[in-house]
Amino acid sequence: MLGLICFLRVTLAFLTILAASESVRTTILEPVRATGEEVGLVFIPGAYIKAEKYRKTARAIQEATELRVWVALTGEYSYNLVNAKEMRQAIETSISELKKAGMTSEHYVGVGHGWGGFYLQKNAKDSKLKALVLMGSTISRTTSLRDFPIPVLTLAAELDGVTRITRIAVEYEKLTHNTTSFFKRLYRTPVIYIEGANHAQFASGELRPKLKSADLEANVTEVQTHREIGKYLNAFLTVTFSSDDSQIDEALDQLSDAFLRSVKKFQPLLDVRNLDTDGEESMWTILAQEYFAQEYGDRVAVSNDILENPWFFGREPTISFNDDDMIIGTTALIHSEAKSNGIKLKTDMESPLEIDMKLVSKEAIWKALVGENDTSLKSEPNTCKSLNHLALILALCVSSEEARERYLSQGRPIILENDAMRGANILWAPTSLQMWEDKAGLHVRSMAMVTSKHHFCKVMSPYRALEWINVDSLRVYTLLG
Template sequence: MFSIPVLTFAFILPVSVFALEAKVLKPTKNGTFDVGIIITPGADIAGEAYEQLGIKLQEAFNGRMWISLLCDFPFNTPNPLQLGTGVSESISKFKDAGFQGKNIFLAGHSLGGVFVGSYGLNHWSQLKGVMLFASYLTRSHRLRDYPLPVLTISGDLDGLTRITRIVDTFEELENETLHNPTPLNLITPVIVMRGINHGHFASGNMPPNVLKHDLPVDKDITFDIAHSTIASHVSNFITVNTGLPKEDYAKATAGLKGAYTSTQNIIKPLSKIKALDTNKAKSSFSTVTAQKYILGDKLAAHVDVGDKEISLQEIDFYEPDVQLKNKSFAHVQTYSNVVVPFDPEDVSLNPQTPSEIQSVMKSKEGMIELLPGVPHDSRNLTCRDLNKFLYHVALNASSSLAHNRSVERNSPEITFHDDGISGNVLNWTLDSLDLKYGANGALDVTSYAFIVAADDKGGKMAGTIHCKLLSPYRAMEWIYIDSLKRNVS
């Protein structure tokens, strides 16, 4: 999803110079009640590009549905300064043409959804609900606190509104659904559709930024099928939150509940792998697994490992704590810092998963010195080997659909390079895991290691290894999204 600072518009020509047009599609069905949807386009997409979706929305809804397409934003990019004018003009045109009632919904695609979400917060009395097409409420706004029903809907092949960003919103809904007697999965549904990408909400030629970042679609998904799928979910959302038509309410409720279950199944592998290193226990599975793996099976069988996540400021000062239980068994306390991307504007175009896991572990050499009578193998593994292993953790946990897409589209493997060696622990902290995204889904990974020999007499960190680890969640995000991109450099 795009991010354009609102203040940018203050330095362009006054928006009043540009006449915003509300293009109205009148109802195609008869009925006893009216519903209106005002559609705000995404960046660089003309409002007219949503006409085919509007037609499908009218076909899907069993009532008099009015559609307004907001057209002629400056540079075909929506802005909050004109959105209110567009809403008012749309409602006025609806009423002049015979619209009755107050069932007005405001929809926005991509960047348009960002502005629509903000508009609904301050103008909720004008609207019956809000729809975010390939968009979401930013992190400063909670679903449960939003003053209107809000539909968050996107596709699992969206290269701009990444499914890994939607995971966070769905988990928020999932948690609220478990602990709230109000059925929020009907009032604030979060829906991910199989095979649909960012451009599927519109029609025609997509702008360069969408073409660059969006994912190729599944072969069986056409624009017509995508629009019908979107329209079905939107129709259910409207019926449930207006109660109209009454005869469709039960079916619409079942439809939203089914969409919740379907989305839950799509999201589940991502949520599970995310929780390995981001959890309430503040313990990194990746570091625990890497510690055991680097020791080898024989030695690891005599070691119990626990991990504690600490801050970036603390990571330089910690070393693994080893407690010998007896001559043949020890407990190792490792330490980790899970580094998440700095994203104050909440832009889903960029990777949403940890950029690295800083892991402080006991080296194999160090454990052999502490447990000299315990058998061990002769393998000497590096941080590179650990990252290969963690990649396969993600690969094995991915859905069968993700595997099939990788095979069908001939996705590349990640290329793992030899470790860079940091001269001291401070340099290691500053040497970030090198993730280079290349053309046609390529990803090159280079870790950095800081190793202190077991017989080192110069400091307290003797027998330790510091590794920059690849987060399995970052690896899974690459499998689901970035590995599928084509001709992107």
């Protein structure tokens, strides 16, 4: 009986979508220029956003370019959420309506915001679209920008709490990978961010409560954001479609300048991410061991292996010698959330949940290097909490001056709690780093195990601290999170 009810519900929902697909509407905005090469923009809205909310964005684009830009605003999707079937119909209808209104070129460009952008990039190759603009959205993780069949502009907002800046950094990395064709990709698939803007400002007005609670407060006005959107779309559309060499040269310069500015934002994020795991070793674990060595650091060389269980559970850190130098072998276990390649209303965090480290204790280093009787250089050992503090300091140093100021003046802080001690590996291994959020901030408590030889720590990733500083600390806290 339950199976029949479930079947009927699914069938009813499917039939509702089929019937509702007839209700998708297209509004045509005619160009503001009387002359110029024609381009048609087809807007696919974000979650729960009506078509009219993009009218100001569209007008800013039309006014920013010498191209003759037509616009089709699509809306009234089922449940105010874009789906593949309705979107394909909306694109076809928009192209037909643009032709009826007087557009004569075939230069059609899909402009997708958030949820709409995720669907748009999945269906673009089977449409008549010649280029894409993704606003607060990305192509899928498993798709290379280099291999995407049509040009793509990925336009990010620095304070986007829905599609976070660290997710856009992944797309920037795709752009810079393989330098042999870098400049061609820079102009064909640019990744650019708008300073101080948020997710809502790609449209106009406020988001629905669920998305509004995820988004961050913008530091610039809606008008300023729309002006920036117009500037970057003009450059991208001009490079892609214009035949005016002087306009193309100017647009190429704008894209180059935007890229150089974006490097300063995205590359530090990726550099900190790569501390967690870079190939087969965790540089963060190596730095942690060197930090624990303190005054003996110049006599210690550290290596690391990233392992999975059960191998991590059974491995202990090692000490060996090469002449007078101590060689320490450490291990790390990286706990990462599975990253979604599908469509979500809110993107995942990019950073690991925690990093488990098996380190040599300060006491073991001291005994191996100077012996039991020499206490002249022996200092107090560090704690796992001190590694969390080091991760926080590193994240603050790497963040931009503006991001640090926002965090210190507006954000909820990271609160470092004292270590929770465990007496044996079998008790330490199954416990997790404790991280919980409340109105005061993000609390972090490490799980630690200390012996005369070993110091085991479950600690916060520097990248997790960086994401908190730049994104999550700026959200208004609610009991529902």
